[in-house]
Amino acid sequence: ALFGITLFSPLMLITAALIKITSPGPVIYSQERIGLHNRPFKMFKFRSMEVQDPNKEKNQWTTPHDPRVTPVGRFIRKTSIDEMPQFFNILIGDMSLVGTRPPTVDEFEQYSAYHKKRLCQKPGLTGVWQVSGRSTITDFEEIVQMDVDYIDHWSIWRDIGILFKTVWLVVCFVSF
Numbered sequence: 357a358l359f360g361i362t363l364f365s366p367l368m369l370i371t372a373a374l375i376k377i378t379s380p381g382p383v384i385y386s387q388e389r390i391g392l393h394n395r396p397f398k399m400f401k402f403r404s405m406e407v408q409d410p411n412k413e414k415n416q417w418t419t420p421h422d423p424r425v426t427p428v429g430r431f432i433r434k435t436s437i438d439e440m441p442q443f444f445n446i447l448i449g450d451m452s453l454v455g456t457r458p459p460t461v462d463e464f465e466q467y468s469a470y471h472k473k474r475l476c477q478k479p480g481l482t483g484v485w486q487v488s489g490r491s492t493i494t495d496f497e498e499i500v501q502m503d504v505d506y507i508d509h510w511s512i513w514r515d516i517g518i519l520f521k522t523v524w525l526v527v528c529f530v531s532f
Contacts, residue, residue: 357446357453368440371402374428381407384441389458392478397450399458400441404429436526442481454515455480456503474503477510487521 361368372383385403388396405424425433432438445451451458458479459467484506485499493499506514 357443360440360443360453361447364440364443367437368402371428371432371437371440375403375426378428379403379406379426388461389479390461390464390475391450391458392475394464394472394475396461397445397458399451400444402432402438402441404433404438439481446481450478452478452480453482454518455483456506457483457485470504471500473507474500477507482518482522484518487518487525 375383382403385401385405386398387401389399391397404426405422406426408424429438442451446453455478456474459474484502485493488502493502
């Protein structure tokens with residue numbers, strides 16, 4: 357995590373400045389997620405949406421052309437730059453580099469016992485779902501099956517492969 361923070365600190369500083377210059381509000385967004393052994397924690401991301409009026413009904417789901425997403429937000433989401441503050445989650449021990457995605461509290465409340473198996477390992481910044489098609493895989497049960505398979509067949513070599521594939525996918529996306 358320290359290596360990632362050090363390596364990406366120039367990009368994170370530029371991103372923070374662009375967010376601050378282009379829209380009012382905080383640079384970092386935190387959301388309560390559920391982690392290892394059903395423990396809640398605050399997951400950090402760069403803010404990619406306009407700050408919502410607290411009196412309006414909140415909609416946590418975004419659509420591809422959601423007007424609340426800022427121009428900078430659209431770019432940092434497509435390039436996964438919005439995820440970089442999660443290196444701090446890794447540093448404090450709430451997350452790991454590779455693992456399953458941590459669910460929101462609302463999602464967790466709908467989990468069956470089988471779905472909760474996803475939480476017997478620390479959630480990760482990247483994982484099988486992210487390198488297997490992320491936005492093209494929308495079936496929750498398929499995502500859970502991928503995560504359970506990852507947990508059941510975990511190895512350091514598989515994690516290294518996922519890390520390399522993550523870097524490859526990010527580099528390929530940014531270069532096009």
